[in-house]
Amino acid sequence: MDLDTVRTFVTAADAGQFQEAAADLEVTQQAVSKRIATLERNLGVRLFTRTPRGAELTIDGQAFLPHARELLRVAERAVASVRPGRRPLRVDVIALRGAASGLMRGFHRAYPETDLDVVTLFDIEEAVTAIRSGAIDASFRAVVAPGRPLPEDIESVRVLDEPLQLLAGPAHALAGARSVTVAQLSGHRIWMPGIAPGTEWGAYYDALVAEFGLTIEATGPNFGSDALLDTIADTPALATFMGGHTRLIWPADHGLRRIPVTDPTPVYPHSLLWHRDNPHPALAILRAHLAATAAGHDTAGTWVPDWVIPRGAPKRP
Template sequence: MDLEAVRTFAAAAEAGQFQKAAVDLSVTQQAVSKRIAVLERDLGVRLFTRTPRGAELTIDGQAFLPHARELLRAAERAVASVRTGRRPLRVDIIASRGAGSGLMRDFHRAHPGIELDVVMLFDVEAAVTAIRSGAIDASFRAVAAPGRPFPEDIESVRVLDEPLQLLTGPAHALAGARSVSVSQLVGHRIWMPGIAPGTEWAAYYDDLVAEFGLTIEATGPNFGSDALLDTVADTPALATFMSERTRQVWPAGYGLRRIPVTDPTLVYPHSLLWHRDNPHPALATLRAHLAATTPAHDAPGSWRPDWVLPD
C-alpha cells in the first residue's frame, strides 16, 4: 500500500478539506486529489464525499481511518528502529553474570537516558558477524582466538583485565588459604564444564594449561552455575575458576571460598569490538565511559596469553 497516499488520506480526514490538507503536506490540491483517487481505486471503495464545506468521510472512510493511522505509526516505528540515535544501542555480552554485564550496568547507571538492548551471542565469530551485519553495535569479548584475526573493518580496544579467583568447597585442601600462587594449583583438579572447543575462552584455558601445567577438566554436561556450585561445595577434590567480578550467590551452608590467585595474577582480558563505520552516538559515549572508568591493563605480575588483543 502506498504510504504517501495513506498519509494524504489521514491528513485530509483531519483537515476536512483537500485544500487545507494540501497546505499541511506542502503539495498541490491536485496532488491530494490524485493520491486519494489512487487509494480509493486500490481499496475499491469511496473514502470521501464532497460537500459545500469540504470533504466528509464515507462509512468506509471512517472504518479505514484508524487502520490508516496505525499504518503510519508502524512506519514511524520501523524507521526509528534503524535510525541512528533514535534506536537503542545494541550490545552483546558473554553471560548475564560476567564482567560485560557489570560494565553495562555501570554504563546504564551513568547514562540512564540511553536506551540499551543487551544480547548474548555464543562466540567471537557470531559477535563479529552480527557487528558487520549491523545486528549489534558492539560486543564484549575476552580474547581473539589465535589464528583468527578480526576483519579490517572491526575496531577493538581492551577495556578490562579481570583477575581469576579459585573457588573451593570448605573441605578442599586450599580452602583455608588467603591467596594461592599458580604453582600451588599444580596437581589440583579445576573443573570447568562448558568450555566449548574452538571458542575464545577455550583458547585462553588451553594456553593457561600449556604455560603452567594446570589440570583443567571440562568433562560432563554443563548444567549451569547452580549445579557447578553444588558439586564444588560437596567435592573436596574439585575447585573451579571464577572471575573476580562474577556476581554469584549461594546458600550460606555451602561454605564456598573465593581465593585470589597470585604469582602471577591470572587475568581474563575483555575487549570492546565495534564496526569502524558505526555512527550510533551512544557507541562513542560507551567507549568514552569505559576509557574513563576501567583500570589500566597489563599490571605487573599478571598473566594473559600473548595473542590477546593489544591496547
Template sequence: MDLETVRTFVAVADAGQFQEAAAELGITQQAVSKRVAALERTLGVRLFTRTPRGSGLSIDGQAFLPHARELLRVAERAATSVRAGRRPLRVDVIASRGAATGLMRAFHRAHPEIDLDVVMLLDIETAVAAVRSGTIDASFRAVAAPGRPLPEDIAAVRVLDEPLQLLTGPGHALASARSVTVDGLAGHRIWMPGIVPGSEWGAYYDDLVAAFGLTIEATGPNFGSDALLDTIADTPALATFMGGRTRLVWPAGHGLRLIPVTDPTPVYPHALLWHRDNPHPALATLRAHLTAATAGQDTAGTWTPDWVIPR
C-alpha cells in the first residue's frame, strides 16, 4: 500500500474538500484525485461520497480512517528509529575488558547525551562487513594486516598505542624486575592462548616474535582471562603479555606482577574504522573525542609492525 495515497486520503478526510487537501499537500487537485482513486482501486471500495459542501467519507472510508492514521504514525516511528541522530551509535569494541571499552566509557562520560550500543565482534572480516552494511557504525581494530587491505569505502584512523606489559606470577624469574627489555624476554615462555590464527592481533604477535626472537605459545584451550591469570600465578615458567589499558582484577593471593617492557616498548595500535558515507552525527563527535583524548602520544622508543597505519 502506497503511503502517499494513504496520506492524501487522510488530508482529504480532514479538509473535507479535494481542493483544500491539495493546497495543504502542495500538489494539484488532479493529483489528489488520482491518488485517492489509486487507493480506492487497491482497497476495492469507495472512500468518499460527493456532498453539496465537498466530499464526505463513505461508510468504508469511515472504517478505514483510524487505520490510515495508525499506518502513518507507524511509518513515522519507523523512519525516526533509523534517522541520523535518532538511533544509538553502535560501536564494536571486540572485548569487554580491553582498551577500546575504556575509550568508549570515557566517551560516554564526556557525552552522556549520546545514546550508545556497544557490541563485541571477534574477527575483523565480520566487523568490516558490519560497518559496510550499516549494522554497526564503527569498530576498533589494528589495521591493516599484511594482505588484508581495507575496502576503499572504509576509513580508519589510529587512535591509541597501548603499551604491552609482562604479567608474571610470584615465582617467575623476572617477578622482581622493575622493568625488562624486550630483548631480555628471549628464552622466556610467553603463554597467550587467546591468539586467533589469521586475526590482526595474531599478525601483530607473529611480527613481534620475528622481530625480537621471542617465544609465544598459543597452545591449549582458551578458558578466558580468569583461567589465564590462575595459570600464570601458579606456573613459574610462564608469563603473558597484557595491554596496559586492559582492566583485569585478580585475587590478592595470586601475587601477580605487571612489569613494563622497554627498549623498545611494544605498543598495540588501536584504530577506529567507519564507513566513509555514514551520516550519523555522533560518529564525528566520537572521532573528535578520540583525537583530543589521545593527542600528543609519544611514539619514541616504541615498536609496532611496519604494516600498521601511521598516526
C-alpha cells in the first residue's frame, strides 16, 4: 500500500476538504483527488462523500481511518529505528571480561546519555562481515593478522596496548616473583585452552612463541575462565597468560598471582574497526573518546608482532 496515498487520506479526513489537504501537503487539489481515487480503487470501497461543505468520510472511510493512522505511525517508527543517532550504537567487544569491555564501560560513564548495545562476536571475519552489513557499528580487534588485510572500506585505529601478565597458582615455581622476564618463562608450561586456530589472538600467540621460544599449550576443551583458574590454582606445573586489563574474580583460597612480564613486556594490541561510511554520530564520539583517553602505544620495552599496525599508521602500505 502506497504510504503517500494513506497520508493524503488521513490529511483529507482531518481537514474535511481536499483543497485544505492539498495546502497542508503542498500539492495540488487534483493530486489529492487522484491519490484518494487510487486508494479507493485499491481498497474497493468509497472513502469520502462530496458535500457542499467539503468531503465527509463514508462508513468505510471511518472504519479505515484508525488503521491508516497506525500505518503512518508504524512507518515513522521504522524510519526512526535506522535514523543515525536514534538507534543504539552497536559495538563488538569480543569478551565481556576483557579490555575492550572495560573501554566501553569507560565510554558509557563519560557519555551516559548515549544508547549502547554491546555484543560479542567470535573472530575477525565475523566482525568485519557484521560491520559491512550494518549489523554492528564497530569492533575491537587485534589487526591485522599475517596475510589477512582489512577490506578497503574498513577503517581501523590502534586504541590500547594491553600488557600480558603471567597468572600462576601458589605452588608454581614463579609464584613468589615480583616480575618475570620473557627469558625466564622458557621451559615453563603456559596453558591457554581458549586459543583457536585462525583467530587474530591465535596469530598473536603463535608470533610470541616463535619470537621467544615459549611453550604455550592449547590442549583440552575450553570450559571458560572459571575452569581455567581452578586448574591453574591446583596445578604447580601450569601457568597462563592474562591481559592486564582483564577483569576476573577467583576464590581467596586459590592464591593466584598476577605477575608482570618484562624485558620486553608483550602487549596485546587492541584496535577499533568501523566502516568508513558509517554515519552514526555516536561512533564519532566513541572514536574521539578513545583517542583522548587511550595511552601507552608502542612504548619502549614492549613487544608486539611485526604485523601489527602501528598507532596512527594507515592500515596498508
